[in-house]
Amino acid sequence: MTAPQRPARRGRGRRPIAQVRAEVLEAAAAVLMREGVGGFTIEKVIVHSGVSSATVYKHWPSRGALALDGYLHAVGDEIALRDTGDIRADLVRGITAFVRMVGVEPAGPVFAQLIGAAQTDSELASQFDQHYFGPRRRQAFALLEAAKERGQIRSDADLGVIVDIIWGACYIRLLLPHLTGTLTVDFARDVVHQALNGVTLVEKSG
Structure with missing residues (x-):
């Protein structure tokens, strides 16, 4: 050879x-x-x-x-969260961009493999926290804080729970599709709506 x-x-x-x-x-x-x-x-x-x-x-x-x-x-900033003033639309846009990114070959399987490898690679886990999960979690918190200030969601809403419900549900389906079901755009949208329905102060848009 x-x-x-x-x-x-x-x-x-x-x-x-x-x-x-x-x-x-x-x-x-x-x-x-x-x-x-x-x-x-x-x-x-x-x-x-x-x-x-x-x-x-x-x-x-x-x-x-x-x-x-x-x-x-390779994936760039396709999944970056942006604040347009409509918290529901912004979260739907962000989470569906993520779903589309991991829904194609080979990006989706490779991302799941990286998450798996991070469980035993402390340096990779640290890099995930610094360059992926940490920044995106802060973006999500910033969106939700701004929504609180605009009166779109209740002032006592637990932002960490909202973020974990939305992204946690999608990661579970990414990592365990044979147990939990397919990760689709429709599923992601439903998760956002369900997570916000209990804390919003305005009627659902769109």
């Missing part, structure tokens, strides 16, 4: 670190989406990107951390 050939270095001299990072992340995303978490290694990313191993290990101390960064680089 012939060993894979390392791509030629992309030019001489020092390149901007942002360019180097982008090349590594593009390579990481390609390897991850092609081979899944089980087949993902830092060495494969190094070979695919042509970036030195010293540079890669300097910025990504673990396989899991690089895999997650590659995944987030």
